[in-house]
Structures are given as structure tokens and as C-alpha cells.
Amino acid sequence: MYKTPCSRLTGVWKCLLRDGLLGVSVQQRLIANASRSHMSVRSLIQLCRKHQTEWITFQHFCFLKRQYVKSSSGLCQRAGPKQEPVASVLDDRDDSVVSQVQQIPALKPEPGTAVPSCDQAEPEAARAARLEARQWKELKVEYSDLPGIYARLSKIKLTALVVTTAAAGFAMAPVPFDPVTFLMASVGTCLSSCTANSINQYFEVPFDSNMNRTKNRPLVRGQISPLHAVSFALACGIPGVTLLTLGVNPLTGFLGALNIFLYTCCYTPLKRLSIANTWVGAVVGAIPPVMGWTAATGSLDPGALLLGAFLFSWQFPHFNALSWNLREDYSRGGYRMMSVTHPSLCKRVALRHSVGLIGLSALGPVLDVTTWTFPLVSLPINLYISYLAFRFYHNGDRQNARKLFFCSLWHLPMLLLLALTCKKRHVPQDEAAVAPSTPSLAL
Numbered sequence: 001m002y003k004t005p006c007s008r009l010t011g012v013w014k015c016l017l018r019d020g021l022l023g024v025s026v027q028q029r030l031i032a033n034a035s036r037s038h039m040s041v042r043s044l045i046q047l048c049r050k051h052q053t054e055w056i057t058f059q060h061f062c063f064l065k066r067q068y069v070k071s072s073s074g075l076c077q078r079a080g081p082k083q084e085p086v087a088s089v090l091d092d093r094d095d096s097v098v099s100q101v102q103q104i105p106a107l108k109p110e111p112g113t114a115v116p117s118c119d120q121a122e123p124e125a126a127r128a129a130r131l132e133a134r135q136w137k138e139l140k141v142e143y144s145d146l147p148g149i150y151a152r153l154s155k156i157k158l159t160a161l162v163v164t165t166a167a168a169g170f171a172m173a174p175v176p177f178d179p180v181t182f183l184m185a186s187v188g189t190c191l192s193s194c195t196a197n198s199i200n201q202y203f204e205v206p207f208d209s210n211m212n213r214t215k216n217r218p219l220v221r222g223q224i225s226p227l228h229a230v231s232f233a234l235a236c237g238i239p240g241v242t243l244l245t246l247g248v249n250p251l252t253g254f255l256g257a258l259n260i261f262l263y264t265c266c267y268t269p270l271k272r273l274s275i276a277n278t279w280v281g282a283v284v285g286a287i288p289p290v291m292g293w294t295a296a297t298g299s300l301d302p303g304a305l306l307l308g309a310f311l312f313s314w315q316f317p318h319f320n321a322l323s324w325n326l327r328e329d330y331s332r333g334g335y336r337m338m339s340v341t342h343p344s345l346c347k348r349v350a351l352r353h354s355v356g357l358i359g360l361s362a363l364g365p366v367l368d369v370t371t372w373t374f375p376l377v378s379l380p381i382n383l384y385i386s387y388l389a390f391r392f393y394h395n396g397d398r399q400n401a402r403k404l405f406f407c408s409l410w411h412l413p414m415l416l417l418l419a420l421t422c423k424k425r426h427v428p429q430d431e432a433a434v435a436p437s438t439p440s441l442a443l
């Protein structure tokens with residue numbers, strides 16, 4: 001029985017929307033069909049958006065075993081490979097949905113071929129063969145690709161800076177430096193971060209496939225199966241938390257496990273529910289330097305909280321500026337971000353926390369973490385990021401947002417390095433008892 005494009009389309013929509021796993025190229029193909037079947041594209045997108053309000057659904061778990069979805073209109077893979085090039089983090093192209101729809105090339109028939117009108121039935125066998133030929137072949141993973149896939153699954157550059165902040169926390173602690181504990185704390189934090197990021201990507205496949213920035217991630221492109229990704233996450237998380245707990249101390253292991261839970265089970269779902277997700281994410285990013293400090297001292301001191309406060313505030317100019325240029329993307333992904341729903345708040349919070357870094361730096365000597373040199377030497381970079389944050393607040397344009405984001409990437413390592421060079425020297429008690437009292441020249 002011949003199905004009209006519209007009823008065929010509805011059948012496909014039902015199977016795809018039910019799984020909530022819609023890839024952009026599937027969307028584009030369906031939109032192209034829709035335009036043929038005169039279903040308004042905008043209502044199509046609303047239909048798709050409406051069904052994406054679900055977040056953690058049953059599909060996330062039976063998604064573990066990859067299978068093609070058989071529907072009345074033939075085969076369609078849940079999340080398919082994307083051919084177009086990866087968009088840069090701060091891509092300037094107008095990637096709004098409407099422009100994307102306009103970019104879909106109209107499906108023109110080969111010259112000389114008769115255009116089948118809607119009421120001409122395509123033999124079912126020919127149609128099945130055509131669909132079979134068009135079916136996405138499941139990508140076979142090459143073992144040589146695995147390191148790159150795991151690196152992207154772990155968001156390796158982000159993980160690298162996370163480990164750096166943990167290492168800084170360890171080095172800032174007022175105790176003798178123990179290289180073995182330092183190494184175990186760094187490796188444990190790295191493995192825990194890899195776990196957190198892999199699980200985050202596993203949960204966000206249906207939404208990442210709708211965003212230019214994330215549509216080429218390994219799980220979205222089907223480079224590895226969900227089961228493989230979850231196994232990788234466990235293979236990192238179990239030894240990572242065990243190493244922190246048994247190799248370093250239980251407090252640091254607890255913080256590592258807590259952070260994995262916060263990032264995967266609180267921050268990730270909250271991204272689709274409330275702009276408060278950014279504050280939760282900032283706590284996730286603030287915990288690693290605290291872990292570094294507790295790894296060295298075994299206790300949660302005010303100095304650890306100060307380092308955590310540095311990270312907490314730094315993440316607002318970092319992310320709010322980044323998300324400003326990704327508003328269309330985040331909106332298409334269905335995420336609740338300040339830059340999309342509360343633009344003024346987005347700019348204000350970025351400025352507030354940038355200026356807050358100046359105040360936090362002045363707390364360094366007050367809490368006996370650094371000498372009084374630190375607030376002075378860190379003032380130039382804190383003033384510069386505040387200046388860029390003010391320009392972002394005042395103009396709210398792409399260029400100032402981009403400058404502030406990229407400044408945040410070097411500001412944090414610089415701030416931590418300056419704190420290290422201005423670290424308050426603490427003479428161990430036994431040495432103090434022996435050494436004659438000499439006036440200290442600490443500034």
C-alpha cells in the first residue's frame with residue numbers, strides 16, 4: 001500500500017522521536033522530506049523540539065546495544081555520522097536552525113528522469129533496495145583510532161587543565177612535597193575526570209547531535225558503541241577513585257567520587273532544566289584544586305577553600321563568554337543557559353566574578369596561603385580579565401566574548417603559577433624548634 005510522504009514521514013518521526021535520538025542529518029533529511037510533503041518546516045522543528053524535553057529516558061539504557069531502528073519507512077540509524085567539518089568552538093557562521101534549513105539543497109531529480117508525482121507508487125522492493133543502499137554502515141572501530149577517541153571522550157584538554165588545578169592545590173598546601181602522593185593524586189584526578197566526561201557524553205548523545213560544536217563527538221558519530229564508552233568510563237573511574245582513596249587518602253577519594261556524581265547526575269541533567277546548572281558546574285570545576293590540597297594535607301583547610309573559590313569564580317567569565325557565541329547551538333540543543341534565556345545576567349555574572357578574582361587574590365595572604373606579594377603581582381592579569389569582562393558586559397558582542405573566553409584559558413594557569421611563586425613558606429615545627437629565631441623578611 002503506497003504511503004503518502006506525510007504519513008511515511010509521521011511513521012519515521014514516531015520511531016525517531018520516541019527514541020529522542022535524532023541526528024542532525026536525519027533531521028535535515030526529514031526536513032527535506034517535509035518540504036516535499038508540504039509539512040511546514042517550523043512545525044516540524046517544534047514537533048522535534050517538543051519531544052526533546054525528556055532528558056534521561058529509558059532509551060539511554062537500552063541504547064547500550066546499538067541497533068538500527070526498523071520503521072514503516074525503512075531503516076534509519078539512531079545517531080549517524082556527520083560529514084560536514086567540525087565547527088570551531090567559537091564558530092562565527094550563522095548556524096541558526098532557520099539558516100540551516102535554508103541551506104538544505106533542494107533534492108533535484110536527475111535531468112531526463114521522470115519526477116514521480118505523489119500518487120505514483122514506488123515498488124516496495126525498489127524502495128527497500130534504495131534505502132538499504134543508503135543505510136549508514138555501522139563504523140567498525142580501528143584500534144589505532146582508539147587513543148584519539150578516548151581523548152575526545154575524556155575532553156582531554158579540559159581534563160589536562162583540571163589536573164593542573166589539582167596539582168596546584170597539592171603544591172600550594174603548607175606541607176613538605178611528597179612526589180609519590182603527588183603522582184597518585186594527579187593520576188587519580190585525571191582518571192576521575194575522564195570518567196566524568198565520558199559519562200556526560202554518553203548521556204548527552206541525543207542533544208550533542210543537534211549542536212555544531214559537539215555533533216562530531218565519538219558517540220554521536222557512532223565511532224564507538226555506548227557500551228564501549230561506558231566500559232571506558234568504568235575502566236577509568238574504578239581505578240581512579242580507588243587510587244585516590246587507598247593511595248592518597250579517603251577524603252580525597254570521597255571528593256573524587258562526589259565530583260563524578262555531581263557532574264554526571266546533577267550538572268548534566270540540570271543543563272536541560274535550569275540556568276542554575278552553571279553554578280553547579282562551577283562547583284564541579286572548583287573541587288579538583290581542593291582535592292589536590294586534601295591529597296597533601298588530608299584535611300579541608302581554609303586555603304583549600306580559597307583555591308576552590310578561585311576556580312569557582314574563574315568559570316563564569318570562562319563559560320559565560322564561551323556560551324555567548326554558542327547561543328544558537330545551545331538553543332538548538334535544548335539547553336537552559338544564561339546566554340540564551342538571561343543574556344543580561346550572563347554578562348553581569350561574568351563581570352562580577354572576574355572582579356571577584358581581585359578580592360580573592362587579596363585573601364591569599366590573609367589566609368596565610370601566599371605572601372602579600374601575590375595580590376600585587378596577580379593584579380595586572382586580574383585587572384585585564386576584568387577589563388575584558390567589562391567590555392563583554394558593555395558591548396555584549398561576539399568579538400568581546402571571544403576575547404574574554406580565550407583570556408580565561410591562559411589567565412587560570414598564570415594565576416596559579418603566581419600563587420605558587422608567592423606561596424607562604426611554613427617552617428616545619430621540628431625545624432622551628434631547632435633554628436635560632438631570625439626576623440623573617442616575608443613581605
Ligand code: HEM
Nearest residue numbers: 089157158161162165213278281282285286315319322409
Ligand atoms: C561551569 C563550568 C564550565 C563550563 C560550563 C565549561 C564549558 C566549556 C565548554 C562548552 C568548552 C568548549 C569545549 C569544546 O571545545 O567543545 C570549554 C572549553 C574549555 N574548558 Fe571549560 N567549562 C567549565 C569549566 C572548566 C574548568 C573547571 C576547566 C579547567 C580547570 C575548563 C577548561 C577548559 C579548557 C582548557 C577548554 C578548551 C578546550 C578545548 O579547546 O577543547 N573549563 N569549556
Ligand SMILES: CC(C)=CCC/C(C)=C/CC/C(C)=C/COP(=O)(O)OP(=O)(O)O
Nearest residue numbers: 162189192193196200256259260281284285
Ligand atoms: C575529579 C573530577 C571528577 C573532575 C571533573 C572536572 C570536570 C569534568 C570539570 C568540568 C566542568 C564543566 C562543568 C565542564 C562543562 O561540561 P559540559 O558538559 O557543559 O561541556 P560540553 O557541552 O562540551 O559537553
